[in-house]
Amino acid sequence: MIDTDRMAAVDENAAALGVPRKQLMESSGNAVAGTVRDLAEPGARVTIVAGRGNNGGDAFVAARFLDEYDTRTLLLGRAATITTDIAHENWTALEEGEYDIEQVRDSRNLDLGDPDIVVDAMLGTGITGDLREPEATAARAMNDADATVLSVDVPSGVDADTGEGTQGAVDADHVVTFHDTKPGLDALDSHVRVADIGIPRAAERFVGPGDLAVERDPHGEKGDAGRVLVVGGGPYTGAPALAAQASLRAGADLAFVSVPERVFEPIAGYAEDLIVQPYDADRLTPDEVDGLVETATEHDDIVVLGPGLGSADETHEAVIQFLSEFDGRAVVDADALAAVPEVETDATLVCTPNRKELAAMGGPDVNKLREHADDIEDFAAEVGHVVLAKAKDDVITDGERTRICRAGTPGMTVGGTGDVLAGVVAALLATREPFDAASVAPYVNGRAAERLPESGLLASELLDSIPQAMEGDG
Numbered sequence: 001m002i003d004t005d006r007m008a009a010v011d012e013n014a015a016a017l018g019v020p021r022k023q024l025m026e027s028s029g030n031a032v033a034g035t036v037r038d039l040a041e042p043g044a045r046v047t048i049v050a051g052r053g054n055n056g057g058d059a060f061v062a063a064r065f066l067d068e069y070d071t072r073t074l075l076l077g078r079a080a081t082i083t084t085d086i087a088h089e090n091w092t093a094l095e096e097g098e099y100d101i102e103q104v105r106d107s108r109n110l111d112l113g114d115p116d117i118v119v120d121a122m123l124g125t126g127i128t129g130d131l132r133e134p135e136a137t138a139a140r141a142m143n144d145a146d147a148t149v150l151s152v153d154v155p156s157g158v159d160a161d162t163g164e165g166t167q168g169a170v171d172a173d174h175v176v177t178f179h180d181t182k183p184g185l186d187a188l189d190s191h192v193r194v195a196d197i198g199i200p201r202a203a204e205r206f207v208g209p210g211d212l213a214v215e216r217d218p219h220g221e222k223g224d225a226g227r228v229l230v231v232g233g234g235p236y237t238g239a240p241a242l243a244a245q246a247s248l249r250a251g252a253d254l255a256f257v258s259v260p261e262r263v264f265e266p267i268a269g270y271a272e273d274l275i276v277q278p279y280d281a282d283r284l285t286p287d288e289v290d291g292l293v294e295t296a297t298e299h300d301d302i303v304v305l306g307p308g309l310g311s312a313d314e315t316h317e318a319v320i321q322f323l324s325e326f327d328g329r330a331v332v333d334a335d336a337l338a339a340v341p342e343v344e345t346d347a348t349l350v351c352t353p354n355r356k357e358l359a360a361m362g363g364p365d366v367n368k369l370r371e372h373a374d375d376i377e378d379f380a381a382e383v384g385h386v387v388l389a390k391a392k393d394d395v396i397t398d399g400e401r402t403r404i405c406r407a408g409t410p411g412m413t414v415g416g417t418g419d420v421l422a423g424v425v426a427a428l429l430a431t432r433e434p435f436d437a438a439s440v441a442p443y444v445n446g447r448a449a450e451r452l453p454e455s456g457l458l459a460s461e462l463l464d465s466i467p468q469a470m471e472g473d474g
Contacts, residue, residue, distance in 0.1 A: 002180040002204075003161050004125040010179065012210030013203040022086040024197050025054065028178050029061020029090075031195030032119065032152055035176040039148055040117050042068035047115040047147075049074050049138050051156075055124030057087030058152050060094055062119065063101075072113060073101045076122060076134045107134030110141060118142050120170045121152040125160040125182060131168055139170045150174045154182060155190070163187025207396070207405040207443040211436070212470070226430025228252045228423070229301040231292060231322070232334075233259035233267060234283035234315070236308030239334065239419040241270040242459055243307045246423030248273055249466035250444065252430060255423075256301070258292060260284070285314045289321045302329045302426045306336030307419045323347060329429050332385075333422040337361055341383060349385040350425055350438045354418065358389050369395045370404055377402045386434045388425065390418060394442040398435040405439065407446025409454045416459025421445045424466065444469045 002010070015021055036046060046069045050056035056075065063073045073094060075082075082088040094101050104110050112118060120142055122135045131139055139156055142149050149172045154160040157169025163184030175185060175192045179199050185192045203210075228247040232240035237259075244255040256275045259267055264278040277295075279288045296303050305322065309315050319339040323330075327346040332339075337357050340349065351361070359365035363379040366372045370393040380387040381399030389395040394405040424444050428437035448465035449457065 009210030010203045013208035014199045016208045027197035028058040032062035033065030044116040046071045046117045048119040051122040052082045059121030060090035107137035115147045118147045122156040124153045130166045131157045225253045227254045227301045228426045229256045230304040232307035235310035237266045239308035242419040243423035246420040247427040250424040250427035252427040284318045286318045293325045302429045304331045304426045306333040309335045331425045352388045354390045388438040396439045403439045405442040407443045409449045411454035411457035
């Protein structure tokens with residue numbers, strides 16, 4: 001089962017793998033035609049009612065596979081307003097082939113005729129809300145017709161994710177949907193067929209540009225994209241600064257760094273955009289935890305816990321205490337990872353271990369993580385948190401779902417790239433579910449590296465490349 005947002009991502013990933021949407025539309029249209037053939041004998045009267053998007057494009061393709069039927073195709077609107085190039089190309093193919101087609105420019109002129117089958121291809125998945133004209137009139141005509149109604153992907157007016165239909169939604173007898181069933185289709189009193197249209201399994205398994213394609217709200221206000229609080233530093237200063245700067249480059253509105261007083265000045269000097277909040281201790285200890293938890297909770301901060309903390313016993317105790325008391329969202333990295341298996345927490349965690357850290361946490365002790373993805377999935381289920389296991393091919397799992405990220409270059413073995421990744425995860429946690437944030441972040445990090453020379457790559461150089469990688473540019 002796949003929801004509409006994930007289906008859109010998989011479509012785009014398939015195109016990136018070399019299976020473009022036009023090819024998928026040809027397969028989808030063929031599947032629609034195959035369903036018509038199963039429902040009616042050759043010679044039956046078929047009326048296709050098509051919208052101006054890709055759902056209509058699927059139906060335009062179907063018309064070319066139905067020569068043995070008495071087929072009419074009605075386009076709701078003017079051909080010049082068809083919204084995608086591939087749908088328009090398939091409409092043009094019907095025009096040039098002299099098929100029986102008509103542009104319905106006024107819903108008052110809609111005439112279905114006397115069909116045996118009506119194909120509803122007005123609105124596809126992802127289109128919700130009340131039906132407008134001319135779709136509302138067309139839906140009433142379909143529901144009143146003495147004909148079998150076949151909907152393409154989802155009945156028009158029905159939310160594919162919930163099954164909820166607006167007043168006047170198409171009451172389909174049959175639905176042909178593509179690749180996988182949609183959550184809302186189970187709620188319908190319709191026969192649902194799932195058609196394999198040739199989307200590679202890799203489009204779901206491997207993180208790709210479709211996973212990245214979530215636009216930032218153009219009406220968003222300050223704070224909507226999240227505050228990130230990096231708790232780190234002490235023995236090391238570069239790691240927390242890299243994580244905090246990366247969160248800003250990946251879209252966070254504000255980045256705070258909580259560090260010992262003695263490293264305040266060097267970390268504050270890395271970038272004027274960072275808000276550095278020192279505490280009076282040489283390293284993180286249990287004495288600082290209550291204040292940090294209070295701050296993070298009050299401001300709904302996404303916490304990055306671990307970069308540069310060090311492995312002193314009292315720091316380890318402080319990490320355990322923090323995770324025990326905190327119930328928000330956190331990225332756990334580096335030295336803080338060792339505490340995760342020891343603690344019960346209400347926090348939502350994304351753990352970002354490398355191969356050795358994964359083994360130290362109790363996960364599989366293996367060299368090639370991708371070959372042991374199932375074992376890592378089992379480990380994530382055991383600890384109850386999202387795990388982003390870092391390697392040449394990253395493994396991301398929440399214990400039920402697993403994806404692989406192949407983005408990146410050999411130059412990313414340099415120190416600090418993991419700190420940058422932790423910051424990107426934190427920024428994405430502000431607007432995405434944990435598993436999605438953990439899947440997209442290494443893709444962004446890897447794409448940022450791919451924009452830079454492999455030889456002599458520095459983690460700090462990734463920072464300037466992250467915004468372009470977030471936009472999906474090569």
